[in-house]
Amino acid sequence: MTHKILVVDDEQSILLAIRTLLELEGFEVEVAADGQSGLALYRSFRPDLILVDVMMPKLNGYDMVRQIRADSNSLDTRIVYLTAKGMEDNRREGYATGGDDYIVKPYAMEELLETVHGNLPPRAGEK
Structure with missing residues (x-):
């Protein structure tokens, strides 16, 4: 079964890059x-x-x-913040709100993929 990932960010270039990367990895992405x-x-x-930015409209x-x-x-849904807000107070707030992981922009796509895979259980047939 394919894992489903939601990416929420107000920067269209980031949405496109992450969507493309994750779809190439075989994920279903919105x-x-x-x-x-x-x-x-x-x-x-x-x-x-869910991969989510902090600073967004609405x-x-x-x-x-x-x-x-x-x-x-929502307890089975993992949430990873992807944000430029990298101060320790920001990280603490991210975890306090229910985030499971926190990546500071800019980040390498390899770091993002490692975090995604680390926050998802293996798919059927994977180890």
């Missing part, structure tokens, strides 16, 4: 350009993993994650 759209897609798409990443984590069904 993207959203703001937190409000990301929250709606979370509810309909039910991803296994609803920031922290508030989006808080709302997702208020849903008891």
Whole structure:
């Protein structure tokens, strides 16, 4: 079974690059350009993993994650922040809101892939 990943970021170039990378890895990917759209897609798409920026219009990443984590069904969904907000206070807030991992921009695509794979259980037939 293919893992489903939701990517939420207001930078179109980042959405396109991450979507392309993850689709080439065999993931089913949906993207959203703001937190409000990301929250709606979370509810309909039910991803296994969410990659989310912090600074976005309409609803920031922290508030989006808080709302997702208020849903008891979200506990199986892993959430990774991808953000330029790299101060220790930002990381603490990310984890306090329910994030499982935190990557600071700019990051290497290899680091992103390693984090994605590390936050998902192996697919059937994989070790």
